[in-house]
Amino acid sequence: xxxxxxxxxxxxxxxxxxxxxxxxxxxxxxxxxxxxxxxxxxxxxxxxxxxxxxxxxxxxxxxxxxxxxxxxxxxxxxxxxxxxxxxxxxxxxxxxxxxxxxxxxxxxxxxxxxxxxxxxxxxxxxxxxxxxxxxxxxxxxxxxxxxxxxxxxxxxxxxxxxxxxxxxxxxxxxxxxxxxxxxxxxxxx
Amino acid sequence: xxxxxxxxxxxxxxxxxxxxxxxxxxxxxxxxxxxxxxxxxxxxxxxxxxxxxxxxxxxxxxxxxxxxxxxxxxxxxxxxxxxxxxxxxxxxxxxxxxxxxxxxxxxxxxxxxxxxxxxxxxxxxxxxxxxxxxxxxxxxxxxxxxxxxxxxxxxxxxxxxxxxxxxxxxxxxxxxxxxxxxxxxxxxxxxxxxxxxxxxxxxxxxxxxxxxxxxxxxxxxxxxxxxxxxxxxxxxxxxxxxxxxxxxxxxxxxxxxxxxxxxxxxxxxxxxxxxxxxxxxxxxxxxxxxxxxxxxxxxxxxxxxxxxxxxxxxxxxxxxxxxxxxxxxxxxxxxxxxxxxxxxxxxxxxxxxxxxxxxxxxxxxxxxxxxxxxxxxxxxxxxxxxxxxxxxxxxxxxxxxxxxxxxxxxxxxxxxxxxxxxxxxxxxxxxxxxxxxxxxxxxxxxxxxxxxxxxxxxxxxxxxxxxxxxxxxxxxxxxxx
Numbered sequence: 001x002x003x004x005x006x007x008x009x010x011x012x013x014x015x016x017x018x019x020x021x022x023x024x025x026x027x028x029x030x031x032x033x034x035x036x037x038x039x040x041x042x043x044x045x046x047x048x049x050x051x052x053x054x055x056x057x058x059x060x061x062x063x064x065x066x067x068x069x070x071x072x073x074x075x076x077x078x079x080x081x082x083x084x085x086x087x088x089x090x091x092x093x094x095x096x097x098x099x100x101x102x103x104x105x106x107x108x109x110x111x112x113x114x115x116x117x118x119x120x121x122x123x124x125x126x127x128x129x130x131x132x133x134x135x136x137x138x139x140x141x142x143x144x145x146x147x148x149x150x151x152x153x154x155x156x157x158x159x160x161x162x163x164x165x166x167x168x169x170x171x172x173x174x175x176x177x178x179x180x181x182x183x184x185x186x187x188x189x
Numbered sequence: 190x191x192x193x194x195x196x197x198x199x200x201x202x203x204x205x206x207x208x209x210x211x212x213x214x215x216x217x218x219x220x221x222x223x224x225x226x227x228x229x230x231x232x233x234x235x236x237x238x239x240x241x242x243x244x245x246x247x248x249x250x251x252x253x254x255x256x257x258x259x260x261x262x263x264x265x266x267x268x269x270x271x272x273x274x275x276x277x278x279x280x281x282x283x284x285x286x287x288x289x290x291x292x293x294x295x296x297x298x299x300x301x302x303x304x305x306x307x308x309x310x311x312x313x314x315x316x317x318x319x320x321x322x323x324x325x326x327x328x329x330x331x332x333x334x335x336x337x338x339x340x341x342x343x344x345x346x347x348x349x350x351x352x353x354x355x356x357x358x359x360x361x362x363x364x365x366x367x368x369x370x371x372x373x374x375x376x377x378x379x380x381x382x383x384x385x386x387x388x389x390x391x392x393x394x395x396x397x398x399x400x401x402x403x404x405x406x407x408x409x410x411x412x413x414x415x416x417x418x419x420x421x422x423x424x425x426x427x428x429x430x431x432x433x434x435x436x437x438x439x440x441x442x443x444x445x446x447x448x449x450x451x452x453x454x455x456x457x458x459x460x461x462x463x464x465x466x467x468x469x470x471x472x473x474x475x476x477x478x479x480x481x482x483x484x485x486x487x488x489x490x491x492x493x494x495x496x497x498x499x500x501x502x503x504x505x506x507x508x509x510x511x512x513x514x515x516x517x518x519x520x521x522x523x524x525x526x527x528x529x530x531x532x533x534x535x536x537x538x539x540x541x542x543x544x545x546x547x548x549x550x551x552x553x554x555x556x557x558x559x560x561x562x563x564x565x566x567x568x569x570x571x572x573x574x575x576x577x578x579x580x581x582x583x584x585x586x587x588x589x590x591x592x593x594x595x596x597x598x599x600x601x602x603x604x605x606x607x608x609x610x611x612x613x614x615x616x617x618x619x620x621x622x623x624x625x626x627x628x629x630x631x632x633x634x635x636x637x638x639x640x641x642x643x644x645x646x647x648x649x650x651x652x653x654x655x656x657x658x659x660x661x662x663x664x665x666x667x668x669x670x
Contacts, residue, residue, distance in 0.1 A: 006432075007432035008432065011604050012603050014603070015605075015635065019635075019636060056431070058431060059430065059431070060431050061429075061430040062429060062430070062437055062494065063427055063430065064425065064426070064427050064428075065328050065427075065428070074430045
């Protein structure tokens with residue numbers, strides 16, 4: 001219903017609102033929206049409409065149902081500040097164990113991503129990429145925390161010690177990206 | 190004693206419901222009603238046109254005036270007519286208009302709306318409509334099924350649903366000339382196949398011959414019953430980035446073949462299988478001597494999806510030999526329309542061909558601009574059915590057995606949920622204002638989460654044996670040669 005309001009499909013939204021209007025918990029909310037539905041100026045003032053409408057792509061393209069990265073790129077190309085799309089894209093690469101694509105995306109959007117602390121899991125993935133690509137100039141701009149680096153060294157030490165036996169690493173490293181990278185089964189589309 | 194008062198109160202209520210308001214304020218406006226039955230044309234045997242007012246009123250009073258008879262709504266919340274009384278009213282008013290007077294009680298008193306007419310045609314509509322009910326989703330589905338609805342009353346019953354085959358998708362139900370005993374449909378997924386019903390029961394065929402790149406898709410029965418023409422399509426779906434359109438369904442390959450049910454073999458012909466052309470939507474003429482189909486120049490898909498535009502073509506067909514003619518005629522050309530023809534359907538009297546015209550492609554249900562057109566097969570001229578079309582999608586359609594009624598899918602109510610409308614088509618090709626399939630409760634469509642797909646008339650109640658379908662489902666399909 002909200003997506004239809006954001007997209008201006010008021011007739012479809014009205015269908016769902018009329019049904020919600022008869023429910024116990026959404027009655028008031030539905031009635032309030034029905035009062036302003038079709039009044040463009042009042043709809044445009046609703047906070048979630050204001051927030052989402054600028055994020056809807058304006059240039060046309062087609063994407064297949066399994067083209068998730070294309071979908072996220074369409075959102076990001078027009079709105080590079082679309083944080084949700086950006087993090088979905090980064091996490092999609094992480095889940096796919098595509099550390100290289102993750103690192104490229106991270107570097108491309110570093111201006112936005114470096115405004116706060118780099119999420120722990122991103123730091124862990126960046127360390128993996130660094131191991132194979134230590135000479136990139138861009139590393140000087142990426143503040144991976146010393147604690148992450150030292151934990152990675154610890155992980156590697158234990159990995160060798162237990163000869164890659166995951167169960168032995170689980171208790172200490174289960175929450176890390178490295179453990180996911182080595183032991184999780186990523187599902188195909 | 191208490192029982193007496195309750196009964197007495199109930200009788201008073203009934204009486205109160207039936208009293209015509211006096212001194213109502215007369216307005217020149219028609220009432221705003223759902224479904225919109227203002228000035229529609231209906232067949233004599235249609236179920237009561239129950240409706241509601243779209244604005245809120247505490248009470249309404251509705252009467253229908255015909256020759257020698259006035260029928261009053263049984264409810265004061267919405268117009269709800271007694272079926273027997275309704276039938277009698279229509280039967281005594283064939284060829285005439287009945288008048289509908291609507292009164293509504295507002296805070297300031299009763300309002301009398303401008304009476305509207307309903308035009309009653311003596312030519313009946315076929316007694317049953319078959320459709321698939323499915324939520325208008327994109328990639329996943331839950332419950333879906335093929336249902337039949339009596340058009341003379343409000344009874345809807347299941348034909349086959351996926352409750353029996355969890356997770357299965359069923360589509361493309363089709364009948365030989367509206368015969369309820371000769372039906373086919375596809376069931377996709379594990380144990381799927383094409384199911385055909387005939388005198389000997391239900392058979393399942395494995396409709397993906399090794400040499401074809403896809404199984405059978407869009408069907409059309411030859412009137413003789415021996416052949417079914419199918420398209421074979423490599424179909425995909427894609428989402429639009431912008432909000433104006435939702436999805437695009439397109440073929441990157443498609444051809445037409447003819448399945449011979451008697452000899453269990455597929456007839457192919459180079460004129461219908463070509464890598465340079467996309468052929469689809471086969472339709473036999475009612476005399477069985479022509480096969481009509483849509484054909485577009487093949488393009489790179491999905492990159493050039495907007496360049497796919499279908500011509501309407503036909504080729505001779507010999508039912509005795511199963512052979513096609515040598516020459517393909519083009520009846521509606523893309524060079525003239527710059528648009529795309531889908532769903533050619535010929536009236537049983539052979540006079541008209543109804544088709545859908547959209548800006549491009551073949552999945553017109555997702556095209557808001559898609560409209561219905563009528564081609565006069567005697568003159569070769571075609572025109573939009575302006576009386577029938579709306580600002581939203583009109584797409585799939587089929588003809589009644591007497592060639593006077595067409596049922597078509599439309600998204601005019603809310604832009605998303607497909608609903609079945611019926612339109613009168615006169616012998617001169619002129620159409621009446623269409624009406625939505627009536628329901629007992631006019632709130633039915635507003636509360637429903639299902640779209641009506643592929644509305645097809647049939648001549649009687651289908652009584653498919655669930656056991657037989659299940660047995661066929663669990664058997665290995667007959668391999669097509």
